Amino acid sequence: xxxxxRVGYIMSLYPDYYDIFKSEFKNEIKFSRLSEQxxxxxxxxxxxxxxxxxxxxxxxxxxxxMNNIDLLHTDRYISLNQxxxxxxxxxxxxxDQYSFxxxxxxxIERDIIESIExxxxxxxxxxxxxxxxxxxxxxTKKADNSFKxxxxxxxxxxxxxxxxxxxxxxxxxxxxxxxxxDQDLFSPENQELLFFKHDIAAVKKNxxxxxxxxxxxxxxxxxxxxxxxxxxxxxxPSPDKYDLYYDFI
Numbered sequence: 001x002x003x004x005x006r007v008g009y010i011m012s013l014y015p016d017y018y019d020i021f022k023s024e025f026k027n028e029i030k031f032s033r034l035s036e037q038x039x040x041x042x043x044x045x046x047x048x049x050x051x052x053x054x055x056x057x058x059x060x061x062x063x064x065x066m067n068n069i070d071l072l073h074t075d076r077y078i079s080l081n082q083x084x085x086x087x088x089x090x091x092x093x094x095x096d097q098y099s100f101x102x103x104x105x106x107x108i109e110r111d112i113i114e115s116i117e118x119x120x121x122x123x124x125x126x127x128x129x130x131x132x133x134x135x136x137x138x139x140t141k142k143a144d145n146s147f148k149x150x151x152x153x154x155x156x157x158x159x160x161x162x163x164x165x166x167x168x169x170x171x172x173x174x175x176x177x178x179x180x181x182d183q184d185l186f187s188p189e190n191q192e193l194l195f196f197k198h199d200i201a202a203v204k205k206n207x208x209x210x211x212x213x214x215x216x217x218x219x220x221x222x223x224x225x226x227x228x229x230x231x232x233x234x235x236x237p238s239p240d241k242y243d244l245y246y247d248f249i
Contacts, residue, residue: 008176
């Protein structure tokens with residue numbers, strides 16, 4: 001669903017996919033967003049992450065908020081690199097103005113090493129700068145994503161639909177991999193797995209020992225900086241689908 005279909009130009013075969021979640025998640029947002037925060041400054045937890053943390057009512061942060069965790073979420077446009085952003089917030093005045101017991105730092109597995117490669121640990125981000133970002137975001141006109149004719153999508157989507165039906169293993173638009181799995185793991189039941197090609201490309205960097213040592217240093221450094229402020233760090237890596245379902249391929 002979602003990005004996999006969009007970047008791979010694949011038809012939505014299961015439009016009722018999200019219905020399985022609706023009994024528990026009503027898509028009612030219970031957490032607070034940094035961009036909308038005006039007065040309250042004390043929370044139980046702060047979440048900083050990527051699109052995995054931007055799932056609205058279906059996300060883990062909303063699940064926590066629904067279970068009485070008072071939570072503030074850092075909007076994605078404020079935190080394009082969550083590791084860099086956390087360092088920058090620690091160097092600025094953010095944690096002097098806001099109080100937390102926990103910081104939940106989330107990152108999708110395929111992007112973890114890339115996210116720490118070009119960091120500037122001495123860079124700061126102040127509350128005034130965050131407010132400027134929020135104001136500029138509000139003034140920015142929404143991008144025009146409407147369908148324009150002619151478009152290669154007119155041909156790609158029906159062609160890919162045929163390829164989807166004909167092939168057990170296929171690469172859609174050099175972006176999305178379809179492959180068979182040996183069990184019915186999903187709802188609706190089927191023995192197919194779709195995942196980003198980048199999941200495979202990231203394996204080499206993520207399995208490099210020196211990269212893992214650097215990641216370990218970064219996490220311990222962030223943990224110590226937060227600990228000095230009386231805050232506990234929770235690191236939440238979100239596994240790639242290729243990794244999570246590897247044994248079933």
